[in-house]
Amino acid sequence: MIQTLFLFFAAIAVGAAINVLAQKHVLYSALSLILMLTAVSVLFILLRADFLAVIQVIVYAGAIMVLFIFVIMLLNLPQDEDGADRLRWLKFVGIPLGLFFLFLVVATLWNVESSVDTRSGISGSPVAIGHSLFTDFLLPFEATSLLILIALMGAVIFAKKDL
Amino acid sequence: MIPVGWYLILSAVLFLIGVLGFFTKRNIIALLLSVEIMLNAVNLTFVAFSAQHGQISGQIFVFFVLVVAAAEAAVGLALVIAIFRNRESLNVDRSNLLKW
Secondary structure, X not given: OHHHHHHHXXXXXXXXXXXXXXOOOHHHHHHHHHHHHHHHHHHHHHOOOHHHHHHHHHHHHHHHHHHHHHHHHHHOOOOOOOOOOOOHHHHHHHHHHHHHHHHHHHHHHOOOOOEEOOOXXXXXXXXXXXXXXXXXXXXXXXXXXXXXXXHHHHHHHHOOOOO | OEEHHHHHHHHHHHHHHHHHHHHHOXXXXXXXXXXXXXXXXXXXHHHHHHHHHXXXXXXXXXXXXXXXXXXXXXXXXXXXXXXXXXXXXXXXXXXXXXXX
């Protein structure tokens, strides 16, 4: 049952990720990426990372992707600008090499024996995450606020009219 | 009981798709979307190992990756707006001058 769920949502994630690349217009790519993020959040639930699954939907699919779609619609992009003249050959070299790399990884990982028990084990509940975040990881957490402040100022300065 | 290798293989596949997109697409926004795919693949690896080893640290790292991804999206999209305002194009091959 759990395996079926995993395979189903893994297939959705991979298919949506391929669709991100296959689409001509960036807007459809972004919408397809939202589907992939949602499928990955279901996989987080299967791994008992409840808080991250919720955060994935709210922050990633909700905030970040809305920002992307907002910018795409704001810029009013010209259709189909993807004429890669100079790097056309890259596809024919890169895709076989990438598939070979993937074959190596799968051949290595195929026989991993330890399995993830989805019923027992740790739970990534908000309580557990928050407790760890405010005790062991307090300094990185505070540093994160500095990072967000810098990113905020950078975004404002970059998007100014007279750059 | 799902073998942890399944999660690792899935995230390797997703990461590879992201890398392929990053190297073959020419639109800046498509490149940013490919980076998001790669970040998600790494997040999945973190959570899978966190569940396997019974440690919460992996999920904390995913939290930080999310924060960095949000900051990256904000700055990256501001740069996209600035580039589009100057070049009227989002093709990265056309933004090949540092200053002109």
